[in-house]
Amino acid sequence: GAGVSQSPSNKVTEKGKDVELRCDPISGHTALYWYRQSLGQGLEFLIYFQGNSAPDKSGLPSDRFSAERTGGSVSTLTIQRTQQEDSAVYLCASSARDSQRGTQYFGPGTRLLVL
Amino acid sequence: QKEVEQNSGPLSVPEGAIASLNCTYSDRGSQSFFWYRQYSGKSPELIMFIYSNGDKEDGRFTAQLNKASQYVSLLIRDSQPSDSATYLCALDRGSTLGRLYFGRGTQLTVWP
Numbered sequence: 001g002a003g004v005s006q007s008p009s010n011k012v013t014e015k016g017k018d019v020e021l022r023c024d025p026i027s028g029h030t031a032l033y034w035y036r037q038s039l040g041q042g043l044e045f046l047i048y049f050q051g052n053s054a055p056d057k058s059g060l061p062s063d064r065f066s067a068e069r070t071g072g073s074v075s076t077l078t079i080q081r082t083q084q085e086d087s088a089v090y091l092c093a094s095s096a097r098d099s100q101r102g103t104q105y106f107g108p109g110t111r112l113l114v115l
Numbered sequence: 116q117k118e119v120e121q122n123s124g125p126l127s128v129p130e131g132a133i134a135s136l137n138c139t140y141s142d143r144g145s146q147s148f149f150w151y152r153q154y155s156g157k158s159p160e161l162i163m164f165i166y167s168n169g170d171k172e173d174g175r176f177t178a179q180l181n182k183a184s185q186y187v188s189l190l191i192r193d194s195q196p197s198d199s200a201t202y203l204c205a206l207d208r209g210s211t212l213g214r215l216y217f218g219r220g221t222q223l224t225v226w227p
Binding site: 055104 | 147149151157161203214215216217219220
């Protein structure tokens with residue numbers, strides 16, 4: 001079946017602009033996660049959704065970052081007033097209550113470059 | 116202490132050798148452990164998960180878990196150049212659908 005999809009695949013923006021990143025999880029996956037990965041760095045957790053609610057948003061680095069999920073499916077991560085340090089690959093993952101102990105499946109990522 | 120620590124690497128092995136990747140963790144409540152492979156410029160892909168002490172084999176890959184010593188390892192037998200990637204260790208903290216905690220990864224190069 002279809003995997004996790006993300007759009008856009010690449011985004012170049014100017015400092016101070018707002019950007020929206022989209023994630024479409026695997027059909028039927030109730031849990032959705034956003035991570036980011038800076039060049040040469042590990043994965044940094046941002047936020048976790050269970051259905052449409054976000055029980056863990058502890059990783060959002062500032063109030064410029066927000067995310068929502070609608071219909072228990074698509075999620076949008078919004079970064080307001082982008083800064084150069086926001087440049088990274090933003091990865092979305094989804095997971096289901098199944099026998100694989102909450103294995104997370106990743107999308108291809110959105111590469112964000114803030115000039 | 117970080118949640119998850121991996122041997123820093125980079126690790127370089129010849130084709131056909133066994134590559135050993137190690138990971139230690141700090142939270143004894145962790146229940147599920149995952150190994151992801153990440154090729155340069157790509158997103159992580161799952162190789163294996165393990166949650167019981169002992170070994171779990173899948174083809175050329177063997178994951179080993181020792182909860183008493185708080186370490187998990189991944190062995191790659193008969194390493195191939197196509198195994199060259201960064202390997203990420205990840206774990207939960209007892210909540211099946213909560214976030215995963217990732218190590219920073221170990222870069223593996225398999226040379227022909």
